[in-house]
Amino acid sequence: xxxxxxxxxxxxxxxxxxxxxxxxxxxxxxxxxxxxxxxxxxxxxxxxxxxxxxxxxxxxxxxxxxxxxxxxxxxxxxxxxxxxxxxxxxxxxxxxxxxxxxxxxxxxxxxxxxxxxxxxxxxxxxxxxxxxxxxxxxxxxxxxxxxxxxxxxxxxxxxxxxxxxxxxxxxxxxxxxxxxxxxxxxxxxxxxxxxxxxxxxxxxxxxxxxxxxxxxxxxxxxxxxxxxxxxxxxxxxxxxxxxxxxxxxxxxxxxxxxxxxxxxxxxxxxxxxxxxxxxxxxxxxxxxxxxxxxxxxxxxxxxxxxxxxxxxxxxxxxxxxxxxxxxxxxxxxxxxxxxxxxxxxxxxxxxxxxxxxxxxxxxxxxxxx
Amino acid sequence: xxxxxxxxxxxxxxxxxxxxxxxxxxxxxxxxxxxxxxxxxxxxxxxxxxxxxxxxxxxxxxxxxxxxxxxxxxxxxxxxxxxxxxxxxxxxxxxxxxxxxxxxxxxxxxxxxxxxxxxxxxxxxxxxxxxxxxxxxxxxxxxxxxxxxxxxxxxxxxxxxxxxxxxxxxxxxxxxxxxxxxxxxxxxxxxxxxxxxxxxxxxxxxxxxxxxxxxxxxxxxx
Numbered sequence: 001x002x003x004x005x006x007x008x009x010x011x012x013x014x015x016x017x018x019x020x021x022x023x024x025x026x027x028x029x030x031x032x033x034x035x036x037x038x039x040x041x042x043x044x045x046x047x048x049x050x051x052x053x054x055x056x057x058x059x060x061x062x063x064x065x066x067x068x069x070x071x072x073x074x075x076x077x078x079x080x081x082x083x084x085x086x087x088x089x090x091x092x093x094x095x096x097x098x099x100x101x102x103x104x105x106x107x108x109x110x111x112x113x114x115x116x117x118x119x120x121x122x123x124x125x126x127x128x129x130x131x132x133x134x135x136x137x138x139x140x141x142x143x144x145x146x147x148x149x150x151x152x153x154x155x156x157x158x159x160x161x162x163x164x165x166x167x168x169x170x171x172x173x174x175x176x177x178x179x180x181x182x183x184x185x186x187x188x189x190x191x192x193x194x195x196x197x198x199x200x201x202x203x204x205x206x207x208x209x210x211x212x213x214x215x216x217x218x219x220x221x222x223x224x225x226x227x228x229x230x231x232x233x234x235x236x237x238x239x240x241x242x243x244x245x246x247x248x249x250x251x252x253x254x255x256x257x258x259x260x261x262x263x264x265x266x267x268x269x270x271x272x273x274x275x276x277x278x279x280x281x282x283x284x285x286x287x288x289x290x291x292x293x294x295x296x297x298x299x300x301x302x303x304x305x306x307x308x309x310x311x312x313x314x315x316x317x318x319x320x321x322x323x324x325x326x327x328x329x330x331x332x333x334x335x336x337x338x339x340x341x342x343x344x345x346x347x348x349x350x351x352x353x354x355x356x357x358x359x360x361x362x363x364x365x366x367x368x369x
Numbered sequence: 370x371x372x373x374x375x376x377x378x379x380x381x382x383x384x385x386x387x388x389x390x391x392x393x394x395x396x397x398x399x400x401x402x403x404x405x406x407x408x409x410x411x412x413x414x415x416x417x418x419x420x421x422x423x424x425x426x427x428x429x430x431x432x433x434x435x436x437x438x439x440x441x442x443x444x445x446x447x448x449x450x451x452x453x454x455x456x457x458x459x460x461x462x463x464x465x466x467x468x469x470x471x472x473x474x475x476x477x478x479x480x481x482x483x484x485x486x487x488x489x490x491x492x493x494x495x496x497x498x499x500x501x502x503x504x505x506x507x508x509x510x511x512x513x514x515x516x517x518x519x520x521x522x523x524x525x526x527x528x529x530x531x532x533x534x535x536x537x538x539x540x541x542x543x544x545x546x547x548x549x550x551x552x553x554x555x556x557x558x559x560x561x562x563x564x565x566x567x568x569x570x571x572x573x574x575x576x577x578x579x580x581x582x583x584x585x586x587x588x589x590x591x
Contacts, residue, residue, distance in 0.1 A: 072491070073488070073491040073492050074494050074496060082488070084485065086486055088489070088490070088508075090507045090508060099493045102493070103494060146492075149494065
């Protein structure tokens, strides 16, 4: 694909890597996983700062890394936003950005660098040194410098890639939200592949077109954030992305249709995920797939997948309340949300009986490992 | 005041400093960043001149510098001049003696440069040579300045090795510190006192300007 970044990596040491993914121009791909999962190493491999034992990296058709070939970072058009920004403390904001414009004609460098600083909303701060800038401003300079390297020049040059290593982890929450919004806006105007390393799933969900879940260097699943978070391919993925309502059950049959046998019940399911009849599976349901029944309108059996239990905890979190319910026959509690208004009106609290619906189409089955 | 001794001391100190600094950068960079077998040994060798008595060092150098010694022979063949009791030999000895004073501050300075600063420069497209000039040296500058001052002042004050290798030849090897010793031997206390005071003032000025300078550099970064 024109302009795309293709990454295939394999190695045993110093940390194992086994992953393959592509990133199209204009696409933002998030590498997610716990610390130590190899996310940063993958990014360093793309930048040429680490050399994997085997694999291939191509950008816009040009080989950056393959058997016997490994271009140094200088010959890869990589804009790298480091976790701690890595601005050069002895240079002004403008000089930091100009450093990345060595390929541009000298007469144009200052103007180009200024325009990049303007695009990250840092007009007027050109002359400041990093120590005279706030954390968020330093982050913007780092982004401007990376973009100057990856996205300057005629689109025909191509092959530029933007790499970001946990770029928002060191700034406060308000700044983080603002920077995320700006990145979401900015990336629409850039036609280059963007790879973002993060351990923050919310960040991945908000920004990424696709995400790759890494665990001990191995890519366990790649897909849209919705795909990965609602339909994890395995229990390991479900655990890594922090899904709470994870239970075990058996695939059964009910009226000639596959169903899920769980805690002495039969739950209707929309998709059996090709799990064999009678096989033990793990399954998940997102909090949004659990609907609280109104206590004053008890279901008369027509509700979908009704489940009754006892509320063990009600955590008010602003406009909604997170409810935890224990279910007879199941050791794990079910966690879901209801509007705080409903919870207050019905006086729901620990010890109260409640019943819910588990939406069949939100139940997702995974083969047992 | 022995003016020819003062001029010789200053010449020796300036040349030692200027020649040793690039060598120190070349040696200190790999010592700061690369780990290789035998690194501990090289670290120890770099520190050794600091710990040995100058007379011991001078004694060995005298052996190597002698016309029948390995280095003395080679130098004679190359330049037609001898190393013992000559300015050439004095300079060479001074370079060796000052290695720890030049290398250690520079090595500490390079160690303090974060790896990411260099990596960021590479990712910006800077070659290793450009990274050295535009990133590493500006960041290591306070360390380089203190290496220069230490080397300069230490060369001015070196006595033992100079006496062993260079002797006391007027205009060729008699440095200020040798001249002071000479004056004391001749019961010329006034002459010795003048020259001693001059050395104190030079050393004080050098260290003072270093402090002033590094503080200015420090402020620039903040």
